[in-house]
Amino acid sequence: MLMGYSLGDIGSIMAMQGFAGLSLFSVFLLMALGLAIIFGQMGVINMAHGEFMILGAYVTYMTSQVFTTYLPSLFAIYFFVAVVLAFCVAGALGMLVEWALIRHLYRRPLDTLLATWGLSLILQQVYRSVFGAREVGVDQPEWMMGAASMTDTIQIPINGLIVMALTAVISVFVFLLIYWMGWGKRVRAVMSNRAMAGAVGIDTEFVDRVTFGIGCGIAGVAGSAFTMIGSTSPTAGQLYIVDTFLVVVFGGAQSLLGTIASAFTISQARSTMEFFLSGSMAQVIVLLTVVGILMLRPQGLFVLKVRR
């Protein structure tokens, strides 16, 4: 029965695919968090978000190369250095882009869409020129390569666990930043009413720049996590941007909790179905379901109930 698998096998497959889905969930979530805070605050749809992720992946790749060549004794911990570097490099580029490009295009959504798309093409070509068109993979230290055996038939890869832990830390950080620290009050005030936020003494341009930087930095971290589950190529970011938009829209653009719930649903559904169907069929089913749900509930999964 069940395409030749026994019930026990099905259970194990579901568990392992579910876990593979969690790794995918981690990357989606990190991407979507960055995209959601940028879109939520500035109304900017950043088409180059995938390229910021790939920048993080290349930074991770370079860090691993540097450690292999100059610091082989410390190779075991290179990944954590790479994550910090990826955040800083992607964040710095993000702030530069906001300053040079995005801030001139506020309140012109179609122009930002085009401009950031152009930026994504430029970045792709830069990656191609610098790193070559071929995919690069990073070597992982030995302790991250193994798998933890939960039962005889269920094996959980350790690097997946690390990626998930990383995602959890970043998500908690974003939550605290937005809902607990003073900075978050500025961000939410700007989100709510930009002109009025300025009129209570908030430097909205500075808030925008930092938020864009943080969003892109988190995409960079997503890139570091991405190197654990896939190989890096100049165009790999494009494959993720559509899914990430789907996650953000499905979750409700104003709600971080919604973003998490929708990233979880979409990645789990895809990962579990991919085992039984082809990848593109899984994608099609997920897309159709999301489109169906959005037709019934255009505001997304989670919305705050207040009078406007």
Next chain:
Amino acid sequence: MATDAMLKVTDLHAGYGQSEVLHGLNFSVAPAEIVVVVGRNGMGKTTLMKSLIGMVPVRTGTIELGGTDVAHMKTFQRVVKGIAFVPQGRMIFSNMTVRENIETGLFAHNTPTVPPDIYTLFPVLQEMKARRGGNLSGGQQQMLAIARALATDPKVLLLDEPTEGIQPSIILELARTLKRIRDERGLSIVASEQVLSFALDIADRVLVLEGGNIVHEDARADVDEEKVARYLAV
């Protein structure tokens, strides 16, 4: 009076795009004085308020606050210098709680906590501090908007049509509160208004704005109510 004015506006021109709305306004506001700008719809009251706070760019002219020209500063810099704004329609951050709304005003001077005298002025906000701003009634939102403005510790408080959409009993309370704020804090208040009774209730001086010019100006004691009312008649 001109020498020790808290706010001094000289030859202020402002507008949107190609069209100029304010054609060279001159007026000044003394410390602890309440000036009310009256005029019909479309005469430039809101544009005046927005150009004072910096939401509408100033073409030419100066806005001196305690001797410093702020006319070409960004909005948030003017707030740091001491101008606070209560906009028409209140513009509460509706997704944030009442307390968070007030706290957004604290960034201007990096004040760590909400000064207790704000809650003394508006006890209702203390009771409702965990509610979302968007779920308050119109009158409560108006108090919240004033509290938020006071949290920036201003020298000059601007209010754009504070009585709009508020029930009459609350309007009386609002007038008392504004006078109390002026008396306790010694700050200057500039309000725009269409309701003449409210304007005359709080004003020390009344300016009439028509077609982007100040066409009439009177101290409260000298106001010819009928004459001002004629400017407001439609």
